[in-house]
Amino acid sequence: GAGVSQSPSNKVTEKGKDVELRCDPISGHTALYWYRQSLGQGLEFLIYFQGNSAPDKSGLPSDRFSAERTGGSVSTLTIQRTQQEDSAVYLCASMGGAGANVLTFGAGSRLTVL
C-alpha cells in the first residue's frame, strides 16, 4: 500500500485480556519499528525488525509483550494479560529500500484497558 496501515485504530479491552495489534508496512520496506506513546509522553521504542535478522526486543517493557513479523511484511504486537498502564497509542513505522532512511509512521492503534 501507499502508507503504513495499522489496525484496529481503537481498541477497548478489559484488564487481563490479551490484545493483538497489526501493522502492515510499506511494501518493500525491510525495517519495521513498534513504539508506544502514553498520553502526553514521547515515543517509547518497543521493538525493531530488520529483514531476516533477529529482532531487537530491548524496548519491550515486560514479558507480556511480544511481536512477530511474518514473511518479512505484516507484524503483530501482542500484549497478554493487559494492565491499565498498557493504555497508550501503539505506533508502527517502516523504512528501507533505496535512498534515505525515512521512517514512515502509521496512524497508530489507541489501546484503552479498563
Add this chain to the structure above:
Amino acid sequence: DAKTTQPTSMDCAEGRAANLPCNHSTISGNEYVYWYRQIHSQGPQYIIHGLKNNETNEMASLIITEDRKSSTLILPHATLRDTAVYYCIVLQRNSNSGYALNFGKGTSLLVTP
C-alpha cells in the same frame, strides 16, 4: 538514551520564523540528523534530514553546525498548523543492523496568533 537533547517547549508568533535547536554532541561521522513532527493525535511525520551541509525543502530548512554537534530546524513562516511536537534524532543512513531509534520527548512548539 535519545542521543539528542531539545528544549521542552517553545512559542512562536504566527508568520515569524520558528528556530528549533537540537544538541547531538555524540553524533558519529556516518550519522544523519533527522527531524520529525507530530501533530496532535497523528503519527509522526518526516520533515527533513542532513549530514553536514545545510538543507532546505518545501517544509523547512536545516542548519547543522560545522562540528555537527548541534543543529537548528527553521520553519521560515510559522503558521498555526505548525503547532506540534518536533523530534530530532540521529540515524545511520544505511543501517542494516539493529538500530533502536529513540525519539526522546521532543520540543512542543506552540504557534500563537
